[in-house]
Amino acid sequence: xxxxxxxxxxxxxxxxxxxxxxxxxxxxxxxxxxxxxxxxxxxxxxxxxxxxxxxxxxxxxxxxxxxxxxxxxxxxxxxxxxxxxxxxxxxxxxxxxxxxxxxxxxxxxxxxxxxxxxxxxxxxxxxxxxxxxxxxxxxxxxxxxxxxxxxxxxxxxxxxxxxxxxxxxxxxxxxxxxxxxxxxxxxxxxxxxxxxxxxxxxxxxxxxxxxxxxxxxxxxxxxxxxxxxxxxxxxxxxxxxxxxxxxxxxxxxxxxxxxxxxxxxx
Amino acid sequence: xxxxxxxxxxxxxxxxxxxxxxxxxxxxxxxxxxxxxxxxxxxxxxxxxxxxxxxxxxxxxxxxxxxxxxxxxxxxxxxxxxxxxxxxxxxxxxxxxxxxxxxxxxxxxxxxxxxxxxxxxxxxxxxxxxxxxxxxxxxxxxxxxxxxxxxxxxxxxxxxxxxxxxxxxxxxxxxxxxxxxxxxxxxxxxxxxxxxxxxxxxxxxxxxxxxxxxxxxxxxxxxxxxxxxxxxxxxxxxxxxxxxxxxxxxxxxxxxxxxxxxxxxxxxxxxxx
Amino acid sequence: xxxxxxxxxxxxxxxxxxxxxxxxxxxxxxxxxxxxxxxxxxxxxxxxxxxxxxxxxxxxxxxxxxxxxxxxxxxxxxxxxxxxxxxxxxxxxxxxxxxxxxxxxxxxxxxxxxxxxxxxxxxxxxxxxxxxxxxxxxxxxxxxxxxxxxxxxxxxxxxxxxxxxxxxxxxxxxxxxxxxxxxxxxxxxxxxxxxxxxxxxxxxxxxxxxxxxxxxxxxxxxxxxxxxxxxxxxxxxxxxxxxxxxxxxxxxxxxxxxxxxxxxxxxxxxxxxxxxxxxxxxxxxxxxxxxxxxxxxxxxxxxxxxxxxxxxxxxxxxxxxxxxxxxxxxxxxxxxxxxxxxxxxxx
Numbered sequence: 009x010x011x012x013x014x015x016x017x018x019x020x021x022x023x024x025x026x027x028x029x030x031x032x033x034x035x036x037x038x039x040x041x042x043x044x045x046x047x048x049x050x051x052x053x054x055x056x057x058x059x060x061x062x063x064x065x066x067x068x069x070x071x072x073x074x075x076x077x078x079x080x081x082x083x084x085x086x087x088x089x090x091x092x093x094x095x096x097x098x099x100x101x102x103x104x105x106x107x108x109x110x111x112x113x114x115x116x117x118x119x120x121x122x123x124x125x126x127x128x129x130x131x132x133x134x135x136x137x138x139x140x141x142x143x144x145x146x147x148x149x150x151x152x153x154x155x156x157x158x159x160x161x162x163x164x165x166x167x168x169x170x171x172x173x174x175x176x177x178x179x180x181x182x183x184x185x186x187x188x189x190x191x192x193x194x195x196x197x198x199x200x201x202x203x204x205x206x207x208x209x210x211x212x213x214x215x216x217x218x219x220x221x222x223x224x225x226x227x228x229x230x231x232x233x234x235x236x237x238x239x240x241x242x243x244x245x246x247x248x249x250x251x252x253x254x255x256x257x258x259x260x261x262x263x264x265x266x267x268x269x270x271x272x273x274x
Numbered sequence: 275x276x277x278x279x280x281x282x283x284x285x286x287x288x289x290x291x292x293x294x295x296x297x298x299x300x301x302x303x304x305x306x307x308x309x310x311x312x313x314x315x316x317x318x319x320x321x322x323x324x325x326x327x328x329x330x331x332x333x334x335x336x337x338x339x340x341x342x343x344x345x346x347x348x349x350x351x352x353x354x355x356x357x358x359x360x361x362x363x364x365x366x367x368x369x370x371x372x373x374x375x376x377x378x379x380x381x382x383x384x385x386x387x388x389x390x391x392x393x394x395x396x397x398x399x400x401x402x403x404x405x406x407x408x409x410x411x412x413x414x415x416x417x418x419x420x421x422x423x424x425x426x427x428x429x430x431x432x433x434x435x436x437x438x439x440x441x442x443x444x445x446x447x448x449x450x451x452x453x454x455x456x457x458x459x460x461x462x463x464x465x466x467x468x469x470x471x472x473x474x475x476x477x478x479x480x481x482x483x484x485x486x487x488x489x490x491x492x493x494x495x496x497x498x499x500x501x502x503x504x505x506x507x508x509x510x511x512x513x514x515x516x517x518x519x520x521x522x523x524x525x526x527x528x529x530x531x532x533x534x535x536x537x538x539x540x541x542x543x544x545x546x547x
Numbered sequence: 548x549x550x551x552x553x554x555x556x557x558x559x560x561x562x563x564x565x566x567x568x569x570x571x572x573x574x575x576x577x578x579x580x581x582x583x584x585x586x587x588x589x590x591x592x593x594x595x596x597x598x599x600x601x602x603x604x605x606x607x608x609x610x611x612x613x614x615x616x617x618x619x620x621x622x623x624x625x626x627x628x629x630x631x632x633x634x635x636x637x638x639x640x641x642x643x644x645x646x647x648x649x650x651x652x653x654x655x656x657x658x659x660x661x662x663x664x665x666x667x668x669x670x671x672x673x674x675x676x677x678x679x680x681x682x683x684x685x686x687x688x689x690x691x692x693x694x695x696x697x698x699x700x701x702x703x704x705x706x707x708x709x710x711x712x713x714x715x716x717x718x719x720x721x722x723x724x725x726x727x728x729x730x731x732x733x734x735x736x737x738x739x740x741x742x743x744x745x746x747x748x749x750x751x752x753x754x755x756x757x758x759x760x761x762x763x764x765x766x767x768x769x770x771x772x773x774x775x776x777x778x779x780x781x782x783x784x785x786x787x788x789x790x791x792x793x794x795x796x797x798x799x800x801x802x803x804x805x806x807x808x809x810x811x812x813x814x815x816x817x818x819x820x821x822x823x824x825x826x827x828x829x830x831x832x833x834x835x836x837x838x839x840x841x842x843x844x845x846x847x848x849x850x851x852x853x854x855x856x857x858x859x860x861x862x863x864x865x866x867x868x869x870x871x872x873x874x875x876x877x878x879x880x881x882x883x884x885x886x887x888x889x890x891x892x893x894x
Contacts, residue, residue, distance in 0.1 A: 032424060036369050
């Protein structure tokens with residue numbers, strides 16, 4: 009421990025940390041709890057008590073179908089973006105050349121453009137060229153907005169990586185690939201995982217590109233939710249998000265407890 | 275070797291990003307009589323659009339500042355904590371990202387309206403003397419955006435703090451530095467790259483966000499993204515919509531390059547090798 | 548949608564209504580071509596509205612024709628943007644609009660004339676395109692929605708929005724929401740102007756510019772439930788929905804008239820399944836389908852042969868009682884008025 013959490017500085021850090029969690033989780037709590045209310049609109053604290061909105065969310069098969077579509081597209085987009093992005097990030101940090109900064113800026117620029125602009129540009133492009141079919145159009149679009157996340161998160165970690173370790177491995181006779189997979193990857197893995205997780209979540213929650221490019225008849229979950237509220241909001245829509253949060257929390261908790269258990273056993 | 279590593283990324287970008295966006299850009303700079311910068315003149319000759327650009331950048335800076343102030347301590351505490359719950363807490367920070375932007379906005383709506391929780395709690399604490407409405411205001415947009423972008427800041431910084439050898443902090447303190455000084459001089463300086471990356475990530479996403487400004491901000495929180503939506507979708511004025519997007523892209527790319535060069539560039543001279 | 552299950556009396560009434568036009572009904576059935584194995588992709592309004600339209604129109608149509616119809620959820624403006632972006636090679640065959648987008652689609656050459664829609668001839672001239680590019684299959688009545696428990700005497704005019712006692716409790720939609728545009732025009736009409744003289748509309752709106760301005764219908768229940776809002780300009784369909792969410796709201800027809808909103812259908816130029824789309828649009832104009840829509844959403848029928856059961860007729864205004872706005876003029880002025888509105892009202 010470098011900073012005693014009980015020192016004044018430590019207390020301030022802990023306080024800010026606690027404040028962050030309250031800020032991050034309070035609106036989520038509203039979304040999870042409010043659909044238990046009996047009113048036909050969201051209220052917090054909820055008025056009355058009912059399970060009908062959650063029941064409606066579970067029994068609507070469209071949401072489940074849309075969830076599966078979203079998971080499939082997010083998984084494909086995140087994996088492709090991860091492989092392509094890490095390769096580029098590695099090259100960006102290992103080699104210096106003219107225009108490196110500019111190339112990096114271009115790679116990151118899809119983050120700055122509102123997705124609507126990307127959506128219109130891509131729709132025009134796909135219509136004119138007839139390139140790609142079905143859900144691949146949306147996956148291609150999502151790869152473009154996912155790569156910047158992978159880069160943003162993995163670049164600083166790769167830059168901080170001590171290059172002498174890799175050189176040592178090479179000097180000991182490891183091939184560049186072996187050096188990367190055996191020496192670099194284990195150290196920078198947290199950054200890569202974080203980037204891929206972010207890419208997954210980004211694709212999973214993206215609505216505008218999906219509105220324009222999703223396969224007709226196979227809308228993603230955000231599109232289904234977005235369109236459900238267009239002409240009126242029902243608490244069952246919030247219940248969908250509530251369920252997603254609760255399910256993710258259960259999986260995370262289970263995973264955490266299982267791995268803690270395994271660690272204890274070892 | 276480097277070319278092979280770049281190739282997939284460059285290829286994907288060339289086909290699915292540069293080409294489509296360049297053709298859209300061409301629409302913004304053309305008229306029946308050929309090359310034309312009328313759309314750009316329309317933007318720069320009108321104080322109303324300057325106001326929108328200014329509001330957008332102001333929003334981006336405010337959101338970045340909030341996420342930095344809260345994100346730095348959170349990421350640091352989670353990275354240095356010995357608790358076995360730390361990793362679970364880190365994952366917990368990503369929860370705002372799990373809730374669809376639309377639904378998240380409805381959550382804020384419940385809190386922000388005049389009869390909502392925020393107004394009632396502030397009244398109870400005696401901080402205000404009559405109900406306030408945060409819904410449909412810029413303040414509401416900033417609060418809502420910072421909440422959903424804070425996880426990105428925490429995740430980016432966490433990775434960097436984890437990769438910083440804590441022995442360096444020990445070393446600084448054993449040489450007599452006070453914890454605050456050690457933290458400031460050693461850790462924050464070493465985490466500089468992560469701070470830049472996190473700020474640019476949050477800033478870029480804040481200024482290009484559409485759903486939150488539109489849903490939480492209502493009609494009055496006009497920012498570049500909502501103006502682009504209005505031109506492109508509601509009015510089908512694609513040339514002007516594309517021009518707005520191009521202006522936003524150039525301004526932000528310029529700012530990012532300058533910011534990155536300012537902090538990282540100076541760092542490279544001093545960085546221990 | 549268990550709450551909407553028709554009782555036997557309503558079914559009988561619907562049957563009686565369809566029996567009143569036996570010729571049209573039987574001819575329509577006899578001519579229905581077989582589209583088994585074919586697909587139809589239409590844009591849809593999303594949410595429960597889309598579900599109701601699916602079960603009232605597309606499900607029976609699919610059963611009868613053998614086609615498989617899906618609706619892609621998109622509100623009208625985004626649907627038109629997608630129609631324009633996919634011009635020439637559309638992914639979506641048929642479009643449903645609610646904000647006058649069909650006129651633009653025709654003008655830009657994005658749509659194609661309807662062919663073989665047998666019931667098109669029955670629709671009054673004002674409700675369809677003279678060249679047959681689009682047809683109105685339902686009509687929504689706009690007016691004033693208010694909290695019954697807060698406002699004792701029902702509002703009677705668009706002028707009521709300026710009443711000092713409502714200050715701080717008024718909400719209205721932004722101009723890019725079609726209803727916000729209509730509100731501006733109706734305010735202008737109430738104060739002596741109209742489509743040709745919008746000035747009085749802007750003058751009146753300036754007096755309430757500090758009131759709550761919202762963007763989408765989705766905010767309505769929360770505005771009435773938590774936002775302390777008593778009065779806003781909206782429509783019969785949403786009043787019905789908010790009532791069902793348990794809030795004490797009512798609809799009032801202003802003396803200036805309830806503006807009519809046309810729900811239209813048209814076919815994308817180059818649509819792969821244009822023949823199926825034509826048959827589906829014909830099915831939308833069936834009296835049985837229009838009665839079902841009126842019962843479940845309080846939308847007015849466009850086919851004059853539709854005979855609503857007595858209990859419904861009182862709740863759904865007839866087309867000829869509604870105020871007609873000059874959509875051509877409004878469309879022409881849309882960009883200019885939106886720009887002015889952004890500068891003068893939303894700032």
